[in-house]
Amino acid sequence: MTAGGRYRLFPAEQRLRELAADLHDEVATAPIISPHGHVDPRLLADDVPFSDPADLLITHDHYVTRLLHAAGVSLPELGLDAAHPVDPRQPWRILAAHWHRFAGTASGFWIADELASLFGVTDELGPENADAVYDRVAAALRTDGLRxxxxxxxxxxxxxxxxxxxxxxxxxxxxxxxxxxxxxxxxxxxxxxxxxxxxxxxxxxxxxxxxxxxxxxxxxxxxxxxxxxxxxxxxxxxxxxxxxxxxxxxxxxxxxxxxxxxxxxxxxxxxxxxxxxxxxxxxxxxxxxxxxxxxxxxxxxxxxxxxxxxxxxxxxxxxxxxxxxxxxxxxxxxxxxxxxxxxxxxxxxxxxxxxxxxxxxxxxxxxxxxxxxxxxxxxxxxxxxxxxxxxxxxxxxxxxxxxxxxxxxxxxxxxxxxxxxxxxxxxxxxxxxxxxxxxxxxxxxxxxxxxxxxxxxxxxxxxx
Structure with a gap:
């Protein structure tokens, strides 16, 4: 899912790609300074494991839900109606069915990067592997390394x-x-x-x-x-x-x-x-x-x-x-x-x-x-x-x-x-x-x- 590997997002010309890769090496492992964001501090204070893949990657991410909504998916189907909870597999399967719609988008790139770097999922997400990927991510979320x-x-x-x-x-x-x-x-x-x-x-x-x-x-x-x-x-x-x-x-x-x-x-x-x-x-x-x-x-x-x-x-x-x-x-x-x-x-x-x-x-x-x-x-x-x-x-x-x-x-x-x-x-x-x-x-x-x-x-x- 992270096509391009070392050279992803770099220019297409080979000489520029090599220069860009060399420059990226300068900061590839540099610490992250994030001076403006909206992460809830209780996430780190309580250190409670993430609940499920859909809650983690879909339900609270308006970049994702808005594009699915534009494709005709209702927000309750994605779990946004607290009065009518859904099986978290449902929004995950919906994302998998509509994964092609995220091609070229920043949110698609980020999710693909997260699935590959954190959960080892490198295959394209789709209806045929939605449940298997869900189970893999859910199992990883129960480990201490993913707290x-x-x-x-x-x-x-x-x-x-x-x-x-x-x-x-x-x-x-x-x-x-x-x-x-x-x-x-x-x-x-x-x-x-x-x-x-x-x-x-x-x-x-x-x-x-x-x-x-x-x-x-x-x-x-x-x-x-x-x-x-x-x-x-x-x-x-x-x-x-x-x-x-x-x-x-x-x-x-x-x-x-x-x-x-x-x-x-x-x-x-x-x-x-x-x-x-x-x-x-x-x-x-x-x-x-x-x-x-x-x-x-x-x-x-x-x-x-x-x-x-x-x-x-x-x-x-x-x-x-x-x-x-x-x-x-x-x-x-x-x-x-x-x-x-x-x-x-x-x-x-x-x-x-x-x-x-x-x-x-x-x-x-x-x-x-x-x-x-x-x-x-x-x-x-x-x-x-x-x-x-x-x-x-x-x-x-x-x-x-x-x-x-x-x-x-x-x-x-x-x-x-x-x-x-x-x-x-x-x-x-x-x-x-x-x-x-x-x-x-x-x-x-x-x-x-x-x-x-x-x-x-x-x-x-x-x-x-």
């Missing part, structure tokens, strides 16, 4: 960042930090979106809980102080970044009176859509201000219309495969933030996008001037080999390699982390091989860049 902590070490993960609610007490992270049997580093990430958006469901109740937890008054200043208190709590537990998932990266600097009026309206639920947009823009500005003061790296993940299909959201909840990208604009939206904070020493702002048009037009030029701005790695719909190559081509000639963030896997699928990072390493090796072959970069410099992309750059960008 979460054993895999953490096997994957050579040096750092894993989770994504956490501001009111999380982070006791799970503390358990891991205090456990002498666990030698890894797992850090929380401050994710305040639901506390900054007046149109988010339950916003007022959530903010009142935040104020109550911190003993702050129900004023705008009290609200800002409460957020700052929780950021401090996260920093005390090892957090290195604050992540912001927004529809548009609008930033606005309001005067205190206007901010207070909007905050009061938001708590009372009497804010219209236009004012909610202004409030969100001011709060993204405030998040940057806080990052200049407490040092948390600010990452921005914009441009996705969450839960595009309301009936699916109502029945199955969020993160079920129907989040769809929209156009993104950074240059004008970020100008207030960057005029205020873009040259503040120590401020790090990592900009991501799923709108490929902004890479060369906006993000690379911004990163080519502002010392605070870094180019986020291809994300979500773009964390795939061809999109990664397009991204490198779009940003490198303007900003070089050293204004990028290093690879971000952004995944809930724990077993896919090594495959995703190796994909990035292979793509970068191919890009650098071409530059060497064209005489644009020397081989010693290319070797250094390969190592820095995997090790030095993510450490510097995320202040590790």
């Amino acid at each position: 979460p902590r054993a895999l953490f070490e096997r994957f050579r993960i040096e750092l894993l960042a989770t994504t956490d609610d501001p009111l999380d007490d982070l006791s799970v992270h503390q358990r891991l930090a205090d456990d002498p049997a666990f030698r890894g580093r797992v850090v929380p990430t401050f994710r305040p979106d639901a506390y900054l958006d007046p149109e988010a469901s339950g916003f007022s109740d959530r903010v009142h809980r935040l104020l109550g937890a911190t003993g702050r008054p129900a004023t705008f200043d009290g609200y800002l102080g409460a957020i700052e208190d929780r950021r401090s709590h996260f920093i005390a537990h090892g957090a290195v970044s604050a992540d912001h998932g927004v529809l548009e990266p609008l930033t606005l600097d309001l005067d205190p009176g206007a901010a207070q009026r909007l905050f009061a309206d938001a708590l009372e639920g009497r804010m219209d859509a236009a004012d909610a947009r202004v409030f969100r823009g001011h709060m993204l500005f405030q998040m940057a201000r806080m990052s200049t003061q407490d040092g948390l790296v600010m990452t921005v993940h914009p441009g996705v219309r969450r839960n595009h299909h309301r009936p699916t959201l109502d029945r199955f909840g969020p993160d079920t495969g129907h989040d769809i990208p929209v156009r993104t604009e950074y240059t004008e939206n970020l100008r207030p933030l960057l005029e205020a904070f873009g040259t503040v020493p120590g401020f790090h702002l990592v900009l991501f996008a799923v709108d490929e048009t902004v890479f060369s037009r906006e993000i690379a030029p911004l990163a080519g001037f502002y010392p605070s701005v870094y180019i986020g790695a291809p994300w979500w719909f773009l964390d795939a080999p061809d999109a990664m190559r397009r991204w490198r081509a779009a940003v490198t000639e303007t900003a070089g390699f050293y204004r990028s963030s290093g690879f971000i896997d952004d995944t809930r699928a724990f077993l896919s982390i090594p495959a995703r990072h190796d994909t990035s390493r292979r793509v970068d090796a191919g890009v650098l091989a071409r530059l060497v072959d064209e005489g644009r970069v020397s081989m010693p410099t290319a070797r250094r860049i390969m190592r820095d992309l995997v090790e030095t750059i993510p450490r510097e960008v995320f202040k590790l």
